[in-house]
Amino acid sequence: MEANAAVRGLVVFGVPMYNGSPYLEETLESLLAQSYRDLRVVLVDDRSIDATEEIARRFVAADERVSYVRNDRRLGMVGNWCHAFELAMQRHPTAQYFAWGSDHDIWHPEWLGACVDALAGNEAAVLSYPMSTSIDESGDSIPRSLFSFDTEGVRDPRRRWALTWSGMSAGNMVYGLMRPDALRACGVYRKVVEPDRLLMMELALRGEFVQVPEILWCRRRLGPKPTVERQLRSFFPRGGRLHAAIPWPATHAWQLATHYVLDGGTDTIGRLRAARLVLDYRARAARLQADRRWRGPDGLQHGSRGARRRLLRVAGSAARAAIRPRPPAPDGKIRPTKDPHPAHVPASNDRR
């Protein structure tokens, strides 16, 4: 810990907010109760119409570490997250680390100290995050399996890429502590559906992920799982028709191709390898999207789920590969076909 003290530094939280007043006070108290004291909090209000502004202004008056900005116009979730990052770094340019906050989750007092130590102790790491637990609207625990994933010590970016795809829980990890330069190099938060998934994949190319093996974050689950339609509404309040028309795997692949192939690769990945990764990503993402469609908007498998499971149990691994779920046919029926690709393991821990 002593060795790390030299490279510990200011941390800034960018907190995008939108109509989250019921939990805002408790959330901000948990951020300000971090045992790691060298922090600033920049609250960015996307024109809330509830009590968010009033609560935020009272925090600004009570704690000099907090500042507040109300957007001139509604930016939507993706825009506001980007704005929160840019404002936070603009106001605190010396910050060594950045993290997004929220207006409803709970940070354990050790969250920041542990995450800072994790990054300060590993120069190759670009992101650190703890284990987390889920709570409901009233703060009661929601039983879930613990998410456990990191790429610590994995030097090969392609290996990190593959591991991240299969192991990430983007919705949790995006609230981790990041190196601002790495985040900026990844475009901060690209204007796509599922931007956190894309960000994690891009960050994986930039460096390692370190998970603190302690439960230090409570994610509050509000309402049903977000559907693509809901994401489109909240992400792009002024449009997003293009995103609605084009499947997200395609937009992700396009973003990756633009930034890593056309504009040149990263320090560690050349254009050719980047092109291969884009193709790989496109294929994986398309399979994931199809799998989700088959499961339905509530994340549950519909139709012949029980029958399929029984069949899989009997047929074993050969049958598993042969009747992997495929995209529904236009008539809505399941169309089992042989999968030409190696078995893909969906991100079992991804709670999105």
Next chain:
Amino acid sequence: MSTRVDTHAAALEGRLAALREKHWWIAYERAREAVLRMQDLGAHRTTTSSPSAYWTEELLGFAYLFDPSPLVVEKLRQHCFHITGVKVYDYRTGDGRSHAMLEERLRALEQIGGADLLIPEPRELGGFGFEIDGGLHNVDSLKYSETLMALRRGGALREFLDPSRRTFAWEIGGGYGGLAYAFAHACPNTTYIITDLPELFLFSGTFLQACFPDAKLVFYGDCPVEEIDWGSADFVFLPNYDTAALTPPRVDLTLNTVSFQEMTAAQVDEYSRRAAEVRSTYLYSLNRERSFYNEEIDSVHDIMGRYYRLHEVPMLPTSYVKVFSKPAKPAAKGEGPQNPPPRKDNDYRHMIGWRRTLR
């Protein structure tokens, strides 16, 4: 006959004279002088700062410490039962059952809290306990170790454990200095401020200087409050009647173990409010809602909750006061494992409060 008496008397005088040269006796004399001065300064106590009925009775019990023999101070720790109720008699050699029960709790704590925060009882001034792993342990020392562990589990100790950072802790009701000792042992780069009834500094002022001979102790009245160099002091002693004197550059943590429950509601409110005023990040408490004999308060935690958002830190299923209780009856043949007894509303609870920014 007369010669033998004279010889013994002379030997005693010689021994007493030698003890008066010890650093702990000098520390005691300094503490007593400071206490008497604080009593003078606080002669016009307000109703709020007057001791509760519970503590008025307790203070009378150790008035003899204003004029003790060095032989008493040499065993000061064995007089601390006035404060914590823990007696040396319970730790006699050969009491295998008690030894085993204490060790069982120690192992349980070690398992959930880590061996690094198991701080043994110091041997200075008559320290006592059962020898376990080369250290003395008793109910008090385990209680304070458990407190450190609860603080760590609650996330409040991380910065204190970093020796490169100066931190500030404020304990309300420091007792004989047991928690201060354990805390300073684990977190040496800390200014530890104790607010208490001045009479209690006879214990804590002497005990802490005896345990840390090189430590810098500052007593209220040594100099004007505004001239206290908080950053260089190791221990600062402030009387309960002047909470406004608490003016360090910042307070990272406020602690109270087992004395909020013995105070009046107004006192707990005043201390909690003061902790929030000085922007103490955390308020830790190990208390019941109220002591059984204290009728001047209803709920410690309700009052703390006005200023701090409280979170319970689960530790062991039984509190430290039940270390030597009769062990649970083994399950009869055919019975399943016994569940722990249901929690009572007035059990001791480790609580960590996060300061409420908006009140």
